[in-house]
Amino acid sequence: MALIEVEGNYPKRIGNYVIYESRGQMIIRSISGFTTKGLKSAKKYERCRENATEFGKVSSLCKVIRMCLKGILPKQNNLAVVNSLTKKMRTVMTCDSTSERGKRTLAIALQTIEAKKMLEGYYFNPDAAIDLHCSISDCLEVNATSLTFPKKANYLGAKVHCFTFNFTTQEAQLTSSAICFYGKKHLPDYLHLPIVAHATKSTGIVFTILELGFFSYTGGAFVPVADDSSKVVKVVDVATD
Numbered sequence: 001m002a003l004i005e006v007e008g009n010y011p012k013r014i015g016n017y018v019i020y021e022s023r024g025q026m027i028i029r030s031i032s033g034f035t036t037k038g039l040k041s042a043k044k045y046e047r048c049r050e051n052a053t054e055f056g057k058v059s060s061l062c063k064v065i066r067m068c069l070k071g072i073l074p075k076q077n078n079l080a081v082v083n084s085l086t087k088k089m090r091t092v093m094t095c096d097s098t099s100e101r102g103k104r105t106l107a108i109a110l111q112t113i114e115a116k117k118m119l120e121g122y123y124f125n126p127d128a129a130i131d132l133h134c135s136i137s138d139c140l141e142v143n144a145t146s147l148t149f150p151k152k153a154n155y156l157g158a159k160v161h162c163f164t165f166n167f168t169t170q171e172a173q174l175t176s177s178a179i180c181f182y183g184k185k186h187l188p189d190y191l192h193l194p195i196v197a198h199a200t201k202s203t204g205i206v207f208t209i210l211e212l213g214f215f216s217y218t219g220g221a222f223v224p225v226a227d228d229s230s231k232v233v234k235v236v237d238v239a240t241d
Contacts, residue, residue, distance in 0.1 A: 050102030107167035153214035166204030173202035208237035
């Protein structure tokens with residue numbers, strides 16, 4: 001890069017150099033950066049192409065998952081939900097150690113124990129990622145002592161979902177328990193919720209998901225709080241059907 005100190009009118013480009021004004025001075029520098037053609041074929045951008053391919057696959061699958069869980073996920077902080085899930089699944093994909101970079105898939109990754117463990121305990125709503133201990137035996141036991149009720153909420157609503165998703169075919173099945181309500185004044189330290197069986201005709205990865213939402217009881221009805229950013233949506237177990 002160099003300065004042009006001679007006044008005059010100059011073209012924007014001379015050969016392999018570009019000329020432009022910056023802070024009242026004329027600058028001339030060699031053309032740099034990448035071209036569309038180079039990005040598609042140049043060896044030095046191979047890693048970029050691999051990352052872009054895998055990111056596209058993950059983003060597409062995450063969108064399908066979010067649409068399947070649309071009625072469960074919070075609506076107030078949708079961007080955080082989107083970015084968090086994509087980032088998590090991109091990390092999970094690295095558990096596919098049998099495919100070469102650029103061709104790794106979540107379907108293969110989630111056949112590993114490591115990948116399943118990475119998703120156990122995952123919070124779909126990062127703003128409500130509280131220290132919430134859960135355990136499964138004959139039922140789902142939830143330690144509720146760390147829960148904080150938002151303003152105007154006087155009831156907690158709890159549901160358990162069984163979500164089966166095939167990462168190859170994108171087929172999905174969702175079964176859900178009935179909602180259980182707990183008053184704020186009489187909330188027990190531990191919730192005991194029924195386990196939901198997965199759909200018999202579905203195949204894929206089986207996610208057991210806990211949903212905790214907050215309500216106000218007014219006019220003889222349970223009304224969800226307008227701001228649902230406090231909603232807890234947690235993966236408590238991941239298995240292969």
